[in-house]
Amino acid sequence: MxxxxxxxxxxxxxxxxxxxxxxxxxxxxxxxxxxxxxxxxxxxxxxxxxxxxxxxxxxxxxxxxxxxxxxxxxxxxxxxxxxxxxxxxxxxxxxxxxxxxxxxxxxxxxxxxxxxxxxxxxxxxxxxxxxxxxxxxxxxxxxxxxxxxxxxxxxxxxxxxxxxxxxxxxxxxIMKDAVEFYSKVSEEKSSIIRDLKLQKNEFVLATVHRQENTDNIESLKSIFEGLQEISKRKEVVLPLHPRTKAILDKNKLTYTVKMIDPVGYFDMLELLKNCNSVVTDSGGLQKEAFFNKKHCIIAREETEWVELVSNGFAKIVGSDAAKMIDAFKGFQNSTVDFSINLYxxxxxxxxxxxxxxxx
Structure with a gap:
């Protein structure tokens, strides 16, 4: 063997x-x-x-x-x-x-x-x-x-x-196979939507953890200002990375965004399934958003998954709060077809x- x-x-x-x-x-x-x-x-x-x-x-x-x-x-x-x-x-x-x-x-x-x-x-x-x-x-x-x-x-x-x-x-x-497999069991394994009293399509899922954002305090502030503005339209749920939390605490930065403890994979899948859209600087979450038919706002200056952007499923905004808000507004009326097989x-x-x- x-x-x-x-x-x-x-x-x-x-x-x-x-x-x-x-x-x-x-x-x-x-x-x-x-x-x-x-x-x-x-x-x-x-x-x-x-x-x-x-x-x-x-x-x-x-x-x-x-x-x-x-x-x-x-x-x-x-x-x-x-x-x-x-x-x-x-x-x-x-x-x-x-x-x-x-x-x-x-x-x-x-x-x-x-x-x-x-x-x-x-x-x-x-x-x-x-x-x-x-x-x-x-x-x-x-x-x-x-x-x-x-x-x-x-x-x-x-x-x-x-x-x-x-x-x-x-x-x-290979992540496409993983999402398809675990989506069948995440609903019975996770109670996060019920626990957080969230309504389907009425919240935005966000993650912020990359050093290029967390280590630049002005970039971090701008991202959170954008999220705070979005939260006036849809609730923003942000599983908070320990590094991001430490920097926010150190600089005494507070925002009206629903920050929760880091979540497991089943909880994240359920948040993805039920959210309105995603704001993230994570590479993997960009694709998982697509697999769950959600638009993604990319808080980075570039992406490895360029086909998401070129096909209208995602938009790169960097740490620019104004661009983030514009992208969010634009995606609310988007009619792109998520059935395309990219992966x-x-x-x-x-x-x-x-x-x-x-x-």
């Missing part, structure tokens, strides 16, 4: 990886060993997280977190190498653009183990983002690049990947088939 090691470091990666794990378990041709680096320490990732979401529990938990980028990546590289030497896999699977993803890729390649990168080819073209640096390095040394969109493939071609001995495949976005179907099965060819 062939063996793969999957490297994960954050809760969204576990949700995505669960899609592929379910396919693997059905075929019984491959053994999967899951390594959790511990990069994003999350008290919600207890046994109940894995049990309720039907996610395989990690074989290894390296518990590496709370360090600088360099220290974290270095320690991960060392520990993952030890795991790979013990497990001797035929291939390593990595997801996205975290330090865990980079460390897993480097460790594997230095041991001449093949690497498959899920979510390859994404680019923001903002080299100040640590994730952008990670993406470029990971793609350059991976053996199989599993791209979610034509844009991702075009990005690779523009970087000269036709001259690099790696296989590039458009397989769609494929049965993505987990397609990814499994491509990985199996490489084993």
């Amino acid at each position: 062939k063996k793969i090691v999957t490297i994960l470091g954050a809760r969204p990666q576990f949700v995505k990886a669960a899609v592929l794990s379910r396919v693997i378990s059905k075929h019984k041709e491959v053994e999967e060993v899951i390594v959790h680096t511990g990069q994003h320490y999350d008290t919600n990732m207890s046994d109940i997280f894995f049990d309720e979401m039907e996610i395989p529990k990690p074989t290894y938990n390296l518990a590496i977190n709370g360090l600088s980028h360099g220290a974290m990546t270095g320690q991960m590289l060392q520990k993952i190498e030890e795991v790979l030497l013990d497990e001797k896999p035929d291939l390593v699977v990595v997801y996205g653009d975290t330090n865990s993803t980079l460390a897993g890729t480097l460790a594997a390649k230095k041991l001449n183990i093949k690497v498959a990168h899920v979510e390859a080819g994404l680019r923001s073209f903002n080299m100040k983002m640590p994730e952008e640096v990670n993406r470029i390095l990971i793609d350059r040394i991976s053996d199989l690049l599993l791209c979610p969109t034509d844009t991702a493939i075009n990005n690779l071609m523009n970087e000269g990947f036709e001259n690099i001995p790696t296989k590039i495949v458009k397989c769609g976005d 494929g179907n049965n993505v987990g099965k397609k990814i499994y088939n491509e990985i199996f060819k490489l084993l």
Whole structure:
């Protein structure tokens, strides 16, 4: 039996990886060993997280977190190498653009183990983002690049990947499979809409956590001023990231926005299903908004998911409060067709088939 090691470091990666794990378990041709680096320490990732979401529990938990980028990546590289030497896999699977993803890729390649990168080819073209640096390095040394969109493939071609001995495949976005699977159970698992006394289509869901926004106090103020203005028209519900909360508290900033504690995946899905629209600086939430047929206002200067903008499902506003408000107003009368298939179907099965060819 062939063996793969999957490297994960954050809760969204576990949700995505669960899609592929379910396919693997059905075929019984491959053994999967899951390594959790511990990069994003999350008290919600207890046994109940894995049990309720039907996610395989990690074989290894390296518990590496709370360090600088360099220290974290270095320690991960060392520990993952030890795991790979013990497990001797035929291939390593990595997801996205975290330090865990980079460390897993480097460790594997230095041991001449093949690497498959899920979510390859994404680019923001903002080299100040640590994730952008990670993406470029990971793609350059991976053996199989599993791209979610034509844009991702075009990005690779523009970087000269036709001259690099790696296989590039458009397989769609694995998060689409995850949202479809978990949407069937989130309604019975979550009571957040009832608990918060929210009305369908009468609130806006918001998240703010990226350092480019939280570390610039003027940007943060402008974003929250925009949210406060929107809240005069629709209630704004904002699961508050700990870093954002700390900065708001430190600067004694208060706003008439409904700030709640961070929520689990089921709660977030229910908020997405029932909201009017979304304001976020998160990459993943932009797509999840689309999957739930919601318009998205992007509080960043760029997005990796450009097809959402070009097709009228999302609008980039940066930290400009006026642009945010205009986008919100514009989306209230939008008639765009959310039935367009931007991100494929049965993505987990397609990814499994491509990985199996490489084993």
